Amino acid sequence: MDEWVERAMARMPNVPALFGWLGLNRRGEWLIQGDVINHRRIVDTIARNYGVDEHGRWFFQNGPQRGYITLEYAPLIARVQADDSLAVHTGCRVETARALYLDEDSTAVLDTPEGAVLIQGAELAWVLERLRKTSGDEEIDESALASALEATSGAKTDLELVFGSERLPVYRCDRADMPTTLGFVREPAPREDENSN
Structure with missing residues (x-):
C-alpha cells in the first residue's frame, strides 16, 4: 500500500467501510456505481492499494476508508x-x-x-x-x-x-x-x- 494510505489509517483508524459503490468487471476494469473508471491515476491508485481481508472480501484502501469491491466474477x-x-x-x-x-x-x-x-x-x-x-x-x-x-x-x-x-x-x-x-x-x-x- 501507498505510504500516504498507511499514514491516514494510523491517524484515523476507525473510519467506517464503504459497501456497494465500487466494482471490478470481467475485463479488469474498476467501476464506481457501475461506470468504468478511466482516469489513469485513479486506476493506478486503486491497483496499488487493492487487497483482501480475512473474510475473502476484496477492497480498495482509500486513505483511512476501506471501499469493498463487488466482483463480477473473480478478484x-x-x-x-x-x-x-x-x-x-x-x-x-x-x-x-x-x-x-x-x-x-x-x-x-x-x-x-x-x-x-x-x-x-x-x-x-x-x-x-x-x-x-x-x-x-x-x-x-x-x-x-x-x-x-x-x-x-x-x-x-x-x-x-x-x-x-x-x-x-x-x-x-x-x-x-x-x-x-x-x-x-x-x-x-x-x-x-x-x-x-
Whole structure:
C-alpha cells in the first residue's frame, strides 16, 4: 500500500467501510456505481492499494476508508503479456499457481497464492494451448475438453495445465461454487460486528 494510505489509517483508524459503490468487471476494469473508471491515476491508485481481508472480501484502501469491491466474477483478472506470461489487472505477474478451475461455460480460473485469477475470454487461447491429458503431452482435442466440462462441479478432470515447469490439476467448478472453493466474496457486505456507512 501507498505510504500516504498507511499514514491516514494510523491517524484515523476507525473510519467506517464503504459497501456497494465500487466494482471490478470481467475485463479488469474498476467501476464506481457501475461506470468504468478511466482516469489513469485513479486506476493506478486503486491497483496499488487493492487487497483482501480475512473474510475473502476484496477492497480498495482509500486513505483511512476501506471501499469493498463487488466482483463480477473473480478478484484478479489475467492478461497474456508479450512474452506469453500472465499478469493481472493490477500489474503483478502470475508466477505460481496450484490448480486451474473450469466452470460450466469454460471460463478458466487459476488458484494462485495471491487469489483467484480469472483468465478473461479473449485470453482463453492461452489456456487451450497449454491443456494436456494427464496421460500425455499432446494438445487436447474438442472431445477431451467437452468431457471435462461435463464433469460435476468439484470433480478433478483428466486434464492438466502446463504452467511453466509445472503441470497443474484441472477441476470442474460451477461459477456459483467458485467463491467458496477459492475463498473470495463476490458481493461483500458488512458483518454484524462491523460499522459501515
